Amino acid sequence: MADTNSDIAVVAALNSSISDDNTASDTSTLVYSQEAFETYQDRVKEIAQKTWPGLEKDHISIERMHGGSYNRITGISFQTSESEKPQNYVLRDPRFPDLAPLTNQLAPLQFLYNYSKLPIPKMVSFNCSNDNALARPYIIQERAPGNSIIHEYPEMSHQSRLTAARQLGCFYNDLTLITGNRIGKLVPFNTDLTVPWTFDVQTFIERINESITLETGAYSSISAPDAAYQGLLRIFKYRYDADLADPYDFRAPYDSSFITMTKELYALGYLRNTPLTLCHLDLEVRNILVDPSNDIEPVSAILDWDSAVFAPVFMACTPPMWLWAWKEGEDEDEREANELPASTENQELKQVFEIAAGRSYMRFAYDPAYRLARRLVHFALFGIHSAEQEEEAEEMLKEWSEVKSKSPEERGE
Missing domain, CATH: 3.90.1200 (Aminoglycoside 3'-phosphotransferase; Chain: A, domain 2)
Incomplete structure (x- = not known):
C-alpha cells in the first residue's frame, strides 16, 4: 500500500527546492503530471470569461506563477472600461483534490472574510466539481499586492x-x-457567496492514506x-x-x-x-x-x-x-x-x-x-x-x- 503522506513529503521537498519560476513550472508539470502551461492557460481564460461575462479573450492576461505543494497558482488580469487600473486575481487549482478537497480552503477563507478583519484575499468564485473548462476544482480570489x-x-x-x-x-x-x-476543521454547510455561510466543525484524524471523521457538529x-x-x-x-x-x-x-x-x-x-x-x-x-x-x-x-x-x-x-x-x-x-x-x-x-x-x-x-x-x-x-x-x-x-x-x-x- 502506498504511503500517501510520504509521497506528498517528497513532492513538497522537490517543489521547495526550486527557486526559478520558469524552472519551477516546467518541473512541476513533470512532478505533478499536470497539464503544460501552454494549453492550460487557454482553459483558464475560458474560466475567466465565464466568471466575468463580456470579457474578450484577447483582453485577458494569464500569468504563470510559482505554486506550492498543494495548489497550482495562476494569475489572471484584465482591464475593463469601468476600471481605472487592471483587475488582478489568482486561480488556485488543488493538485490533490481527492486528498485535500477544495472545501479545506473554502471554509476558512469565507469564515474569516465574514467574521474577522484579518487580511484575507476575497473569494470571487469557485467550482468544487470537474464540470468546468479545467475539468478540475478551482477557486478564484482577489490578488493581494506584494x-x-x-x-x-x-x-x-x-x-x-x-x-x-x-x-x-x-x-x-x-x-x-x-x-x-470542538477540535477540527471547518466544513461549509452552505456554499452560496451571495448569503452568509454557516459552518460545521469536523473532528478528524489523518491516517496513512485517508482522513477519518470522528464527529461533526454545528460551529x-x-x-x-x-x-x-x-x-x-x-x-x-x-x-x-x-x-x-x-x-x-x-x-x-x-x-x-x-x-x-x-x-x-x-x-x-x-x-x-x-x-x-x-x-x-x-x-x-x-x-x-x-x-x-x-x-x-x-x-x-x-x-x-x-x-x-x-x-x-x-x-x-x-x-x-x-x-x-x-x-x-x-x-x-x-x-x-x-x-x-x-x-x-x-x-x-x-x-x-x-x-x-x-x-x-x-x-x-x-x-x-x-x-x-x-x-x-x-x-x-x-x-x-x-x-x-x-x-x-x-x-x-x-x-x-x-x-x-x-x-x-x-x-x-
Whole structure:
C-alpha cells in the first residue's frame, strides 16, 4: 500500500527546492503530471470569461506563477472600461483534490472574510466539481499586492519591520479571539457567496492514506471549559484502539504514551480552561505577503489556509522567531524563542510584536510545556507515518518527562 503522506513529503521537498519560476513550472508539470502551461492557460481564460461575462479573450492576461505543494497558482488580469487600473486575481487549482478537497480552503477563507478583519484575499468564485473548462476544482480570489516576506524581509528598513511586527502581533491576537466548540476543521454547510455561510466543525484524524471523521457538529463560538482536554483524549483513544487492533501496527505504544501525556498536562493545569481557537498550522514566512509600498499596513495578506483548524489556543501562539532572529532560511529552534535577541533592534522587534500579540500569546508561547503540547496536538491530528516522526515522538516524550518532574517554580509557573 502506498504511503500517501510520504509521497506528498517528497513532492513538497522537490517543489521547495526550486527557486526559478520558469524552472519551477516546467518541473512541476513533470512532478505533478499536470497539464503544460501552454494549453492550460487557454482553459483558464475560458474560466475567466465565464466568471466575468463580456470579457474578450484577447483582453485577458494569464500569468504563470510559482505554486506550492498543494495548489497550482495562476494569475489572471484584465482591464475593463469601468476600471481605472487592471483587475488582478489568482486561480488556485488543488493538485490533490481527492486528498485535500477544495472545501479545506473554502471554509476558512469565507469564515474569516465574514467574521474577522484579518487580511484575507476575497473569494470571487469557485467550482468544487470537474464540470468546468479545467475539468478540475478551482477557486478564484482577489490578488493581494506584494511579495512573500521571505524575499522582502532582508531588505526592509527597521521601521518597516517594526510596522510589520506590530501588524502581525495584532493578527496573532485576533486569531486567539476566534473561538470554537470542538477540535477540527471547518466544513461549509452552505456554499452560496451571495448569503452568509454557516459552518460545521469536523473532528478528524489523518491516517496513512485517508482522513477519518470522528464527529461533526454545528460551529459555535462557545465551548466547554475542558473541550481541549476531552477532544484530545477522544482522538488518542480512537487511535489507540485502531492501532491495537492491527497486529502489524507499531503505533499503539505511542498512542498510549500520548494519552498519558495528555492526562498529565491536564493534571498540571496546562489543559484546564484552555479555549479552542482558529489556528493556521502553516503560518510560515512563505505564506505572508508584504507590500513594500505600503508604510501603514505592509502585511497585505496571509495565504494558504488549507491547514486551518480549531485547536487548543497554544497552537496559535507558536513564536514567529524569524521576526527577531532572522536566519536566512536556516531552521529555527523554538527552544531559543524567548532568548534575549543580541541586537537592540531585534529586541525592539520582539517587544513590539509581543505587546501587539497580547496576553494569550504571552501565556502560551514560550513555556516548554506548551511548546511540547503543540507537538502533541500535531500528533493527534496527523499521527505517525515515518521513522523520523517516531524519533520526534520519542524526543518529545523524553523532554516532557524532564519538564513535568520540575517544581512549579522551575517550570516558571
